[in-house]
Amino acid sequence: MIEVLDIIGVFVFAISGVLAAINKKLDLxxxxxxxxxxxxxxxxLRDTLIGRTPVGWxxxxxxVYLIIAAYVVAIVFRxxxxxxxxxxxxxxxIGLGVFTLIGIEKGLEYGLHPTICIALGTITASFGGLIRDILCNEIPLLLRKGTIYATICIVGGVLFFVLREIEVDNSVNELLTSLFIIIFRLAVVRYGWSLPVLKIKTA
Amino acid sequence: MIEVLDIIGVFVFAISGVLAAINKKLDLxxxxxxxxxxxxxxxxLRDTLIGRTPVGWxxxxxxVYLIIAAYVVAIVFRxxxxxxxxxxxxxxxIGLGVFTLIGIEKGLEYGLHPTICIALGTITASFGGLIRDILCNEIPLLLRKGTIYATICIVGGVLFFVLREIEVDNSVNELLTSLFIIIFRLAVVRYGWSLPVLKIKTA
Amino acid sequence: MIEVLDIIGVFVFAISGVLAAINKKLDLxxxxxxxxxxxxxxxxLRDTLIGRTPVGWxxxxxxVYLIIAAYVVAIVFRxxxxxxxxxxxxxxxIGLGVFTLIGIEKGLEYGLHPTICIALGTITASFGGLIRDILCNEIPLLLRKGTIYATICIVGGVLFFVLREIEVDNSVNELLTSLFIIIFRLAVVRYGWSLPVLKIKTA
Known part of the structure; x- marks a missing residue:
């Protein structure tokens, strides 16, 4: 199940990358x-930080083949x-939900603490977009005021470990956590939820 | 001693990060x-380059807990x-002095050459701010004309290995090098010392 | 042969970095x-991704000494x-040709697939300039419309593995591939070849 969703996630993230880059007028x-x-x-980045090298891909x-396919499809049907x-x-x-779980599970494989596993899930799901924004010379969307994004991964990760603590079966847990992240994200966009931006009083 | 200063360094660098990010109007x-x-x-970055993975934190x-604490404190008292x-x-x-020494000592642990140890000290002390500036979409402060910063770590690192060569006791050496870096930095800011910016004659 | 060219490549890339940084008005x-x-x-970056740590330099x-020498030479004779x-x-x-081959050979050493070896060659030859541009707060030259650059490394890498498949001697292959990359690059600049930039019809 995760494997299939992983493939969808990579494919769709690659397509969204192609569209973003065409908008930036980059060459092929x-x-x-x-x-x-x-x-x-x-x-x-996750693999590099935990020392899982040579990195996954x-x-x-x-x-790599999946991204080449997504690249061709996205360009033809742009x-x-x-x-x-x-x-x-x-x-x-869907990619956001699945990548968060994949990151968490890599952390568990390496015997890391739940806090770190959640960080790895968040990195897996959201730092690709951050690196994309750095390369396109913009303040990463992830950090700017706007809709909630990476925070959803963190909340989803906490839910995963709560369900794990009360011994929910792992496949059920994966399904529930993914669904939670997906529904949370839909609600965020539907209702325009955002995190506050603080001010410093200089008066 | 180093352990206590390390904690202060992390705490204070995190606080300065919070203030910089609020000024950039980032969300929570x-x-x-x-x-x-x-x-x-x-x-x-240092741990990734020397292969000390999973990385320290x-x-x-x-x-991680220290940074969460600094984050809460900095926001409440902003x-x-x-x-x-x-x-x-x-x-x-103080953080600059301590982080330089911590980086140097990680290099010694891995049996690396003094030149590389000094590079690792400089990376540990000053590249966090460089990555921060990249994320905030600015030319890193570290590289721009202005006051001397990373160069202080290099000079301090050279002092450390000179003192080590004449067999000064390690704890004394740590203390002297940290103090030197701290005093050098205070003098730099007090007297506005800066490195030259070169020009190319096009005539 | 490769060793000598490697030294030339590092030296010249360092010199071009010095000139770029002086133009950006960075300090020493x-x-x-x-x-x-x-x-x-x-x-x-290549070494970090394949887990060859501590990284090469x-x-x-x-x-390191080579770069210090190039730094001094470039500043004195700027x-x-x-x-x-x-x-x-x-x-x-020349650096482009040699660095591509060095990256490919590191990949072979680690038993990686030709596709990945070609990626490693491209990273070795062209991502230094990409990181330089990020630090200087520009959209990397590598990604922008303009002349072909990294694509030359990819085509050269494919040639290397085709020649390898038909059992051309390794030294001859290295020479031919380097020469091909160098001549291709000269032709690209001479004739102003570039990759297309796609448009999205919004009508």
């Missing part, structure tokens, strides 16, 4: 790099996809 | 990430702290 | 960091070098 190589980084940048080539923003948003949301 | 998640990166980004959770810039500067200067 | 420390990153950033100090743009471009092109 630049578009590929941004697609790659959006889809695999978070997982690559270097030893399991299906990810005019059509841009009108599909809502379906893309749905896939991107 | 963005503020946390900037606090984290300012305090632990240099050490994380993933196996010793006290750093109006007050902004008026405390001078005390913050002092703590930040 | 900033200039050194940019020189370092331009010359060794690609290889450092930390265990083989000749690279007015003269700026007029030598054509010779610098030639050396930079």
């Amino acid at each position: 190589f630049g578009v590929f790099i941004i697609a790659f980084v959006t889809a695999l940048g978070g997982g690559t 270097m030893v399991d080539l299906q990810y 005019n059509y996809l841009n009108k599909l923003r809502i379906s893309l948003f749905l896939f991107d949301t | 998640f963005g503020v946390f990430i900037i606090a984290f990166v300012t305090a632990l980004g240099g050490g994380t 993933m196996v010793d959770l006290q750093y 109006n007050y702290l902004n008026k405390l810039r001078i005390s913050l500067f002092l703590f930040d200067t | 420390f900033g200039v050194f960091i940019i020189a370092f990153v331009t010359a060794l950033g690609g290889g450092t 930390m265990v083989d100090l000749q690279y 007015n003269y070098l700026n007029k030598l743009r054509i010779s610098l471009f030639l050396f930079d092109t």
